[in-house]
Amino acid sequence: MRLAQENEELSDLLKLPAESILIRWMNFHLRAAGQKEITNLGKDLKDSTALLYVLNQLDKEKCSLEALSETDELKRAEHMILQSQHINVADVASARDIIKGNAKVNTIFVAEIFNTRHGLQELTKEEYEAASLLDDDIEGSREERAFRFWINSLNLEDVFITNLYEEARDGLVLLKVIEKIKPGTVDWKKVALKPKNLFEKSQNCDEAIASCSRIKIKLIGLGAKDIAEGHKKNILAIVWQLVRMHYLQLLGTKTEKDLIAWVNEICPSTPIETFKSPNLKSGVVLIKLCANIEPRVVNQDLVTAGETPEDAELNAKYAISIARKLGAVIFLVWEDIPNLNPKMLLVFVASLWDLKNQSK
Numbered sequence: 001m002r003l004a005q006e007n008e009e010l011s012d013l014l015k016l017p018a019e020s021i022l023i024r025w026m027n028f029h030l031r032a033a034g035q036k037e038i039t040n041l042g043k044d045l046k047d048s049t050a051l052l053y054v055l056n057q058l059d060k061e062k063c064s065l066e067a068l069s070e071t072d073e074l075k076r077a078e079h080m081i082l083q084s085q086h087i088n089v090a091d092v093a094s095a096r097d098i099i100k101g102n103a104k105v106n107t108i109f110v111a112e113i114f115n116t117r118h119g120l121q122e123l124t125k126e127e128y129e130a131a132s133l134l135d136d137d138i139e140g141s142r143e144e145r146a147f148r149f150w151i152n153s154l155n156l157e158d159v160f161i162t163n164l165y166e167e168a169r170d171g172l173v174l175l176k177v178i179e180k181i182k183p184g185t186v187d188w189k190k191v192a193l194k195p196k197n198l199f200e201k202s203q204n205c206d207e208a209i210a211s212c213s214r215i216k217i218k219l220i221g222l223g224a225k226d227i228a229e230g231h232k233k234n235i236l237a238i239v240w241q242l243v244r245m246h247y248l249q250l251l252g253t254k255t256e257k258d259l260i261a262w263v264n265e266i267c268p269s270t271p272i273e274t275f276k277s278p279n280l281k282s283g284v285v286l287i288k289l290c291a292n293i294e295p296r297v298v299n300q301d302l303v304t305a306g307e308t309p310e311d312a313e314l315n316a317k318y319a320i321s322i323a324r325k326l327g328a329v330i331f332l333v334w335e336d337i338p339n340l341n342p343k344m345l346l347v348f349v350a351s352l353w354d355l356k357n358q359s360k
Helices: 010-014 018-032 049-058 073-086 095-099 103-116 125-130 138-152 172-181 198-214 224-228 232-251 256-266 284-293 309-326 342-358
Strands: none
Touching (some): 018 103, 049 073, 049 103, 073 095, 138 232, 232 342, 256 284
16 A cells, blocks of 8 residues: 555555556655656666665665665676675576566566565554555455465466456456366356456356356355455355365375375474474475475575574465475465464475375
8 A cells, every 4th residue: 555646546556467566666665765766677677776775775774875886787786686685585686687677587586675575664553444454354365365376376377366356356267267176167158258348247257156056166145246246255255165175176085194294204303293283383394395396496595494483484485485386286375384274284285295296
């Protein structure tokens, strides 16, 4: 909401592409520094000036502006990346990448800065109420985020969810998810692939409900209207049933005992007895499981002991990021790891176990 423009609501902001939100975020800090705003994440960042000012706004003690006096663009970029590492930004781009003005590389780099330290002040209670966020409780928000991660990790064609409630309203996303879980379920002859009006969107929602019924998902009291109107709690209820069916498929005949035995085989020095074991809290065990699948995907310099809440959070986020890169289906959010959510940890490990067996 700190990045919202006048008369803009949160739902409007969330419809924007990630790149547009990152540009707004950069400009928010550039304005605070009294500097010229940027219009893109390509050529506008190649001289590192804007990035240096943003980093300085995020942490004036650790990120100085000394490099602005450097006339060589490559050396200035090297200094800038060093400054970013002072606040623990992941090593995802080189100085040569930056000076090329490659928008894709720069977007990843800027996203890493944002995710490490956004520097946006929390909303006051009054601002929170004015933004109409009170009906979107913390648990609901966390569920929505977890379900988004799950859908985005299914690698569906032309699907990347940034706002589940809004993007589910034409029925197409849910239909693609259902088809992924059980191919051949959806009657595509009844589906408008590019719905132009409310009637076609409603038809898609009807087919989504009918498809759920075909795969024996019970949606008592829920219907197509809930999807079309973007009813938050009811959409979460529908997606949860799809999530449940998918993770039961993933688990198959594997038992919790089988998965625990695998974890202990890979990590004998930190054994677990259940998925509420304190040894899982730091995130280190999960990172080791990822490394067992593909050692090269883990940068050990980014792994902490996870002894403090802050370090455990970093490890949890890193474990999920690595698993996603490996192609794992993501059912959880980072909070599920330090909070020891046994159901979500069980499914996360099952997803890694499935990947391990695919690679054999």
